[in-house]
Amino acid sequence: MEAESRQWTAALVVIGDEILSGRTQDLNVAQVAVWLNQHGIRLAEVRIVPDDLNRIAETVNALRAAHDYLFTTGGIGPTHDDITVDAMAAAFGVPVVVHPDARRILEDYYRDRPGGLTDARLRMARVPQGAELIPNPSSGAPGVKMGNVYILAGVPYIAASMLEALAGKLEGGRPVVSVTVGARAPESDVADLLRETEAANPGVAIGSYPFFREGRYGANFVIRSEDGELAKRTGEELARRLREEGYEPVAGGI
Template identity: 50%
Template sequence: MTNPTAAMLVIGDEILSGRTRDSNLHFLAGQLTAHGIDLKEARVVSDDTAAIVSAIRALSASYDQVFTSGGIGPTHDDITADAVAQAFEVGIDVRDDAKAILLAFLDARGAELTQARLRMARIPDGATLIDNPISAAPGFTIGNVHVCAGVPKIFEAMVTSVLATITHGAPLLSQTLRVERPEGDIATPLAGLAARYPMLSIGSYPFNRDGVFGANIVVRGHDGAAVSEAMMELAALFPETTK
C-alpha cells in the first residue's frame, strides 16, 4: 500500500530573516499524517519570483500534492499568484467569481474594493478557488498545487477545505516510548528491532533535559497490529523506562 505524497512550500522573507517563526508546516504535517498523506519535503523560499517558480515546478513534478503558504495578499510583496501562473505557463487575470466574493465581504463591512484589493481576485487560468471563511480573499488550486494564505488561521481553514477534496491513504499510526538512557546505550538493540520490522519506521529522537540524556522512540506504520507488536518488544528491551 502506497500513500499519496505531498510537499509544502512556505513563501516569505519574514521566515528566512527570523522575524516570524513559521507554524504552518507543523500544522500541515499533523493534518497530512492523520489523513494518510506522506509529507516528504518542505521548502522555504523568499518573496522572489524566480525562486518561487523554480520551487513550484520541482515540487509539483515530484509529489502528488503541493501546499503553499504566503504571498497572496494585496500588497506589492504578494507575488505568489503571478509566480504560480508563470510556473504553470498560464495567464492570470481578475476573475469575476473571485471579485464577487471580495465585493460581498467588503460591502458587508462598508469597505471599498480598492485597486490593491482587486489584486486578490487575480487567479491563474484554469484554477479552482479555495474558500477563505476568515477574510474572503480566496486561495486556489491549479494542477496539484494548492495555494493558501500565510496567516495561520486562514491557512488552517484552507488546508481543511482542500483535504476534503483529495485522495487520502491509510493514516499513519504511531506510538512512543520514552527511554531515559543515552542513545549510545540503546542504539544496537534498536537497530535489531528496526531490522525485524522493515514495514515500520522506527525513529529515535534524543533529548537532554535537566542533565538527563534520553530518547523518545517512535514506532510508525500503517499496520496497527505490527506497531503494537513492535512496541511490546520495545518495552521488553527497555523495561526500566518511563512513559
C-alpha cells in the same frame, strides 16, 4: 491492493522574506504535515523561498513534478510584494486573471466594511488562468488550486481554515500511526536494539529523539507505521526489551 500500498507524497513551499529573515516564525509546516498525515499523504519535502518570482516558479515546477501534491503558504495578500499568484502563473505558462467568483466573494465580504473592495483588496481575486478556488471561511479571500498545486495563505489560522475546506477532497493512502516509547536510555547504548527491533518488524520505522531532563539523559523512540496494530505491538516489544536491559521508562511511553 496496489492502491492501498502506494505511498502518496506532498511537498510544501513556504514563501516569504519575513520567514527567511527570522522576523516571522513559521507555524505552517507542522499543521500542514499533521493534516496531510491524517489524509494518508506524507510530507516528504519542505523548502523556504524568498519573495522572488523566478525562484518561486522554479521551485514550484520542480516540486509539483516530483510529488503527488504541492502546497504553498504565503504571498497571496493585497500588497505589492504578494507575488505568489504571478509566480504560479509563470510556472504554468498562463496569464493572471481576476476570477469572477473570487471577485464576488470579496465584494460580499467587504460590502459593509470600511473602504469596501479597494484595488489592493481586489488583488486577492487574481488567479492563474484556469485555476479553481479553495474556500476560506476565515477571511473571505480564497485560496487557489492549480493542477496538483494548492496555494494557501501564510497566516496560520487562515491556512488552517483552507485546509479544513479541503478535508476529504484529496486522494491518499492510510494515515501513519505513531507510538512513542520513552526511556532513560542514551541513544548510543541502544542503537543496536533499535535496529534489531525495526528489522524484526517489517513495515515500521523507528526514530530516536534524545532529551536531557532533571539532570539525566534519555530518549523518546517513535515507532511509525501505516498499520496501527503493528506499531502498537512493536512499541510494546521495544518497551519490554528496554526494561529487560534495565532502562527506566519515562512518562508518556508505553
